[in-house]
Amino acid sequence: MNCINACLFCGNHKRQDDHKMKNIVSKCKKIHPYFGENQASSLSRRKLSLRCHSPEHMCSMRLDHLLYFIAYHIDNDEFKRLKLILTGPEGISGNILEKCNTCSALFTVLKQSGYISGDNVSILLKVLHILRKEELKQLIEQYCVDEGMDFHNYKSGLAQPYVSHNQKLNEMWKKTGRNETIYEECEKICKLIENMSYSIFHVWPAYDTKANDDIVFVVLTKSIGDKLQVEEELGNIGYNIFVTNVDSNSNESEQVIKKQTKLKSNVCQFQIESMKNVINKHSDRLLQNHQYLSAISGSTVRSKNFSLGKSKHCVSVQSCIVLYVIAKGKVPLHENTFESQIDGIPVDVREGTFETTNLPSQKYFRPVKMGCQITSNKTSPSYGTLGGFYYHTDLGLCGITCAHVVLDEAEMHDLRGEKKIWNTDPPMVFQPDISRLKYQLGPVKEVVYKAGNDSSSGIDMAIFKLEGRAPNSGHFPAGPGLCFETGRTLGTSGLKHNTQVLKYGRTTELTRGYIEFENVTVRAIRYERRYTVNNCEYTYFLKNQIQIRPDISDFRPFNDDGDSGAFVFAKDTDNQLACIGMCVGKIDLSAVVIPISVIKEELGVSQLYDFRWNHISEKLKEIDREMKIRNNQQNKMDKKLDKILSKLSSSSKKK
Incomplete structure (x- = not known):
């Protein structure tokens, strides 16, 4: 059988003397615009002279070349993320992944393990979707078309990298409670979720007090736009997730303030002092025991049933200790719920976070002013x-x-x-x-x-x-x-x-x-x-x-x-x-x-x-200027008088 050179993607082959590598590269660049000459030359130096045995052999060869090209365009940071993504509940053993020091080696393992094959590249599509490698995704689309596969079927499943283990996780949680196995499993899932989007910057496991204490993963983003994007990207990930952003909590605080203005909260000073003493006594303990507790305050009104809707939300006059958290009802897995009372004073948990307020304005002032x-x-x-x-x-x-x-x-x-x-x-x-x-x-x-x-x-x-x-x-x-x-x-x-x-x-x-x-x-x-x-x-x-x-x-x-x-x-x-x-x-x-x-x-x-001293100082300066002017005028008058007197004196002597 004749030795041939083959296109790295389309599998086109001719006799070596009829089809020079530069012609293959030229043709491939027209078909696959992301295939550059440098990559082709590099691959040709590997002596990719292949023997074509069958269509299946050619399909496998094209897949190998496709994987090599994708690996070439994934950098070290992306490779690390890729390994984390693949260690999900239905993913590859961490021990196997540790032995993969390069992306090419990783793809070889995926192919050998059956995760990738000539007629199944769905996991590859999902990975590139998470890494946002759009150009490489287009190459896979072309590959699917060339191989007669329905690319759209793969595309519809991009947000589902793994089969859900949510039920199994909750069964273990309800059965065993807090233990190292649960913590380790949740930590792996947190890393998996965090690496599924660049817009996520923190994830932690919690139990939802409003959903039978089921495990939920709280996902934080930096803006409302990121929140919407992450909700779409995570889609049907198979775990209970709650996505929120640090800049936008529920409007409970706003509703409380609106209703508070309509109430007459005549709370005596003794009650206020009692709340102060409770906060001084317990704030250190509360902050130490509750990782995401952001602020502790007191209030003369208490908010109830906000989560049940506007019609059932009630704000009543009652002294209470207010605890602010970013995700109400989502208690970190290793923590207990807040007590309902502290030293006899009711506790009101509200959504909210404390932030220092430094940011982007504006005008140049000369002289400088307060508030600029x-x-x-x-x-x-x-x-x-x-x-x-x-x-x-x-x-x-x-x-x-x-x-x-x-x-x-x-x-x-x-x-x-x-x-x-x-x-x-x-x-x-x-x-x-x-x-x-x-x-x-x-x-x-x-x-x-x-x-x-x-x-x-x-x-x-x-x-x-x-x-x-x-x-x-x-x-x-x-x-x-x-x-x-x-x-x-x-x-x-x-x-x-x-x-x-x-x-x-x-x-x-x-x-x-x-x-x-x-x-x-x-x-x-x-x-x-x-x-x-x-x-x-x-x-x-x-x-x-x-x-x-x-x-x-x-x-x-x-x-x-x-x-x-x-x-x-x-x-x-x-x-x-x-x-x-x-x-x-x-x-x-x-x-x-x-x-x-x-x-x-x-x-x-x-x-x-x-600043009144400034005005006094300015007034004194003004008086000083006036005195100097008057002194100058007086000196001029004195000189004129001296001249007149001198003339009179000289004229009298002549007489």
């Missing part, structure tokens, strides 16, 4: 708000904002529980962004991040020296009549439940709200990464913060991404604005605020910068 956008060379393109100013005895006039606005996460992690002072190579603060050198405001001089404890409030603060564009008034970028000139402050002892407050931030600008609770504990959960300190997981959290609910008539949150650092104000007895704290984050529509008392304590001042 700032960033740093460490955090750009993430932005925050310039809160206010104070006078430092050595540095002069300084700006105040949150530490996480000017430091990245790694620096915040290293800062924990400490105060840092920069003498050399400090981060630089810019307004509004870092695109021009003239936007530079000055260097960061001090930062502090402390979580707080039962008796003190947590703080996240940075101060920076103003080296230019110094403010000349307490006006904000916008807001008619809004001005904070006096530097006055108001501690929590002067605040009451439902006290009206306002703030001006770079994103939401002027908003109004009401004090909801003064003793909130919050934790920012970084689902996609973990920091460890002294063998314990480290996360950003703050204790004894103020929670502000928005004025629902504004139809927007009190603060949002980009408002971190904005000062919050209430009116004092003289109807003047007094600062009560600084925005540090949010829980859904509500704001989380650092009390001004801990800020003043760290700064070592009794009040913030008083």
